[in-house]
Amino acid sequence: MLEQPAATAVDTASASARADGSDLGNGDSGDSNTSDSGDTGSSDSDSDTGSGNSGANSVDAPPLFSTPSTASAREARLHRGLDWTFCGPRPARLGSAPMAAPLAPETPIDIETGAVAYQRDTDILTLSGGVDVRREQERVLADSLTYDRNTGNIATDGETLMERPGLRMIGDHALLNLETQQGRMHNVRYRFSNRANLRGTADLAEVLNPSQTRYRGLVYSTCPPGSNAWSLKASQLKLDQGKGIGVARDARLRIKGVPVLYTPYLRFPIDDRRKSGFLIPTVGSSEERGFELVVPYYWNIAPNLDATLSPHFLSERGLLMGTELRYLTRNDEGRIEAEIIPDDAKYAGNGARWALNLEETGTWFNRIDTGLEFSAVSDERYLEDFGNGLDITSTRRLLQRGTATYHGRGWTLLTALEGYQTVDPGITPEQRPYGRLPQVLFNLDPIRLDHGLVARLNAEYVYFDHHHIVYGQRLAMQPSLSLPLRRSYGHLIPTLSLNLGGYDLANAAVGQPTSPSHSIPTLEVDGKLVFERDTHWFGTQALQTLEPRLYYLYTPYEDQSATPVFDSSELTFNFANLFRANRFTGRDRIGDANQIATALSSRFLNARTGEEMLRLSVGRILYFADRRVQIDRPPAIDEQSPIAGELAAHLFDRWHGRASFEWDPAEDSEQWGRRTLQLRYREPESKRLLNLAYRYDRGTRIDNRFETADLSFQMPVSRQVNVVGRWLYSLETDETSDAFAGLEFGQCCWRVRLLGRHSKHRADSAASTSVMLQVELAGLGAFGNSVDRFLQREIYDYQVD
Template identity: 35%
Template sequence: MASGAGLSAAQEAPSAAELDWRWKSQLPESVRNSLPVFCEGGYLPSGTGDGGLIASGDAAASDGEAVPLHASGLTARYEIDKELYLQGDVRLSQGSFQVTGPEARYNQSIGLVSIQGPLVSRGEGFVLTGERAKYSVESGRFDINTATFLLHGPEMRGRAGSLSRFDDSLVEIRDGMLTTCGPQQNDWAIVASDIKLDQAEGFGTAKHVRLEVLDVPVFYWPYASFPIDDRRKTGFLYPQFGSSSAGSGAFIAVPYYLNLAPHYDATLTPQYIHGRGLFNELEGRYLSTLGQTTLQLGYIDNDSTYKDENPGENGQRWALDASTRAALGSGWNGYGDFSSVSDEDYLGDLNRSLDINQATHLQRKGGVRYQGPNQYFDVYINDYQTVSDRIAQADRPYAQLPEVIYAGTAEAGWFEAGLESQYTWFYRDNETLTGLDRANGQRFRARPELALPMRALWGFSRPSVSLDYTRYELDDYSAGDGAFDRTVPVVEWDNGLYFDRQSSLFDVPYNQTLEPRLYYAWADAEEDQNYIPSFDTDVQTFRFEQLFQPDRFVGGDRVGDANQLTVALTSRFNDLLTGAERARVSIGQVQYFDDREVTLFGEGGGTRSRSPLAGEVVLNPLQNLQIRSSGLWDPDTGETEEGRSQLVFHSQDYRYLASVGHTYSKDNLEQSDIAAVLPATDRVSLIGRWVYDSTLDRTVGSLAGIEYNNCCWSVQLVHQNYLTDDQELDSRILFQVQLKGLGGSGGASTSISNAIYGFDERERRRFGTP
């Protein structure tokens, strides 16, 4: 009868998690402030729970001697050298082992303590409760029947038919359940016949594992290994699944992580794609004392859908992406990037995890770079894979085999001397090309400069003279001798004044500046340079920043003629309390004194006497709100030629995200972009983005979804439309489940992060401390 009463009392006693769990209002302020809004409560810090003892000391004395057992109770009966019987508020401790309960017997002959529950045992970051327990004084092993447990670090709780605690870090559970959900909230749980939690190694293992959702089994593993902290561990990661109408169909992937050594690891992701077959991706990472190298591979041996769409192809498809970075010391760095795919449709059909963007050209580049206080040196080789066969050979980029860049400055009394130089060997396959497009060869460019910088608190003036020299040694050159040079003298004079005043707005003191600027540029370039091939040159898009540049071309094959004066004005408003720049307004215009005769095969010239007005406005009225707008307005026609505007907002905790954008280019493009993440409740958020092209009068991209969070799991479900290379609007469904402390499946958050500003930071904070 007494035994039955004891069982009833144990069952009614609070679990280990319930001992330390509190509603949010009952938690210490430091813990309460760290909880996400969707958590109703949390755990007290380790060692502050009710009725427990704070663990201290070691299991053994520092000199190797046995640590004595300390015991107390309201009543005691002792048989010398045989048995100690304690009853009523029993407390036992030996080193870091501590337990409380109503009754205990200590058998001295075998060194075994039997404790009758309900009992509570506490250690560093650990709480155990149970019905009955046995403790070995010599080995420190602690066995509990009908147990519950709480790990404070990962906030992982559970129950067990029986539990063995070998030390502060190692626990074995039989017929157990564990979850990171709060007490009485079994939204999900892992149930297994045998569970081993090793806090020293940072992982757990389990046999005959069931994943249960609301007590309903949904998945089974014969064996599983899972992390219980942030350390890496070899084992299966959570399955990924999804669907797309862009040719991939439904897929399921089961990643396997290999923690091969502290400095290198790998992830193998086999996945089955409906209609295509078995597709494998492999990522390897290697970290040396110099830097990190990453290698990513994708391979499918027999893509049935691709073979049906491309008769004659064998269905083998692959992709490779490799990158390396090395800090060599003393300002030297090495780098390398290499990407390649088997066919032009691979990126759209198969790529989900490789760091290769949808692109027409994939870069292969490697070199070494030096960055010093007054010098810069870079030497590399660079080539491309043109992914699309539809791109004409004449439109494909040149390889640089190699390119060498050197730049440096030096003080010479009142003067400043500088040099920018570049040597490049350009090459591409020219077998099918004619005219200037056939040309390959070497180009050397040097731009020495002598300037007289003058600076004061109220302004600056910097007159300078430079000589832009270019030398060509070309092969397969059709316009004459392939060896020729070009020399262009350039004069610049940059001037600025600085005025400021202090005032206040809404009781906030601020400093306003007024910064007028005059910039003159003159370049005596020959008018006709179209006998020179275009290896890497293009016309710069006119922006506010270009007001203060002498050349309207980017690249080395054209040097623009110039005789022009820029007049500009900038005003800033700085918060004197925080130092933050709350607003910046700039406007400027170029006055041309001569026509621009130099062109890039007809582009880049001009006869107008003044440029459009170029302006930009940046407003930061709040720490989490930025409004940015820039544009070009033609005073001669009264028309806006170009405009870009964007508003970006996020709340302090990143629960609210919003951005509104508009892009306009006369006779070319007009797009509007709206994106937001808005909480509907503390746990439910709405996710959306819409991109509309007014020129095409159609939607060119959209994303709509919903996110649910509580304190132990979250789910994201989104529908995405996106424009493909063939101008078709494809769609896909993305789904992601995140189980707190155990990772997640699916890939929705990555796509949302790419679409909505601030969402990646929001993901980081969802289960962490802001």
């Protein structure tokens, strides 16, 4: 160890040194493959050499880059030890590695070398025979270099590798400064691997600071090694890891090496952080809107506030201006979306057309949760003309609701304001839903009393607003007392509850009371047993259960015909609803009942993992009295309900199936009332996806009957090509409701999606045809329509790669 460089030269077969600006010390062994160093010799001359025990001379030490300096060899060294799990900016779901803080000037430097010579008069170290210079996470590898301890400059000869967090470069004749952390390198191959995966070549690379690099005469790409699917060739490129921005000048976009686009200036993101600037334009075409061009501008107003301004040029309609504002505070987050078209050339109405959507969720003082969901449009046809998805264009009403929930100790209090805008021209003013202005809901957490009793309470006050039919106030309350007896082999839960309700009405029909009320008790007894046995399921050790269940319900009849129907409707009959205490939603109708539900379920569970492989359940209700309380129907006099069942199965390795059915043997015709069959195949590694569904409901009225078949899929044709599509067919009307098909082709760094769609907004409307195209280049952006978002919305379980 040399506390001070008393010797003017040190020459060994393997030498270690530490340079911190004042002294040299032993470094770690590092990657040196030479023998251990021996004693060092010294002399008083300005330049001399000594030999260690090995007797080797510095010229005999093997060079660091022993393989030939070919392009392929450099490319292999560039990517060695670095994976390529994604292309371009690191996906947000994976997180982003933080930028490394600049190193302090006094940070020690470790040097591993084959030979070292020190010039005392100039304070310059000459290192050769393979040199490895390390400073924290920074590293320089070269066959030989000179290090000026006065200035911190390092000059290398021949092939050089420089590495720092997130960046690796290999080139020739580098000049680096360890104190300013600046430098340059010629004939460079570079690779980013921290917040983004990207690579390229350059005639000259300059390190401006730990987060900024500049390149001249370069090629840039986010495609993995060995692929030249697309690249950006430019005279100059500046990459700022601190801001996550790349700026190219005199740039040419090349596809398979062929130039397809030129721009004198290009600014683009190199990671997933938000930045102001124009986004990739969207181009499309449809029969309703004609040629469509969207040029969005993203405005990063603040770290917690941004906006996107999106002017839409529609050749058949005019100019539509859209905007989206997002914010995030310490207590809440929200989004404001707005659109306006001042003059729609295809709309017969007068004035501007617009749409507004507000969303907010928040938590205040750790006890108050707030929520806002507000949507409004200028006219009833706006969604049909400008909506994109079938679920949007077929919407009949828009929700306008705001809530505030206070969480007390053992209780909650919710206050809400709720209204709707009807966008179905077929709905009369009398058919429009009630507004709740306001709704106040109180819930008391279960209170455990002596002897295992559990008490519950919920209460609600609502003012139901309407301008055309009866409206007014309702106060309802439901206290209950239960005795849950639960064991490993089942449960028995008797429950007694009281349904209290009172009204103060206005605009009531002639002869109807303005203050009706009711007080109706309900008795429930829910019993279930669980039997188990060991078995096998297609060769897998399994546990089978047999679970009989009885549910007795008694609610006496009370005439509620004088009570308006504000928010009640009859529940859909299915297996789960066999065990509900009221066959109606809401609080305006309390169904009379004297009945017992009988059910039997069986499950097959994987004995090792506990995963449910099969579940089959069937049940029905035996009625001991007629059900006299109804909504717009005569009393029900059946002695038995239809049989309801459900099936869920994990079929084979990647197949999953679900089914539900309603079968009434008492019916002479149409014994099958409601049935659903769903079958799904998913193979994540190959991106195979197939969804099959059949849905039928004979309905209580002819106008709400439906029968549909639904097929959606994503199927790989090759490693680069996927076929996607959906076909929604109405068996009731014998016509296609919605259908689209298209191709996805590309690789990790690029993707093209081409889609054709034929759809109907309503059953009685004419079908329209549209074509959507999206070109996505990882690290540059996506051109065209947002096909990826459309597919996520329309194909169940579809995931963007």
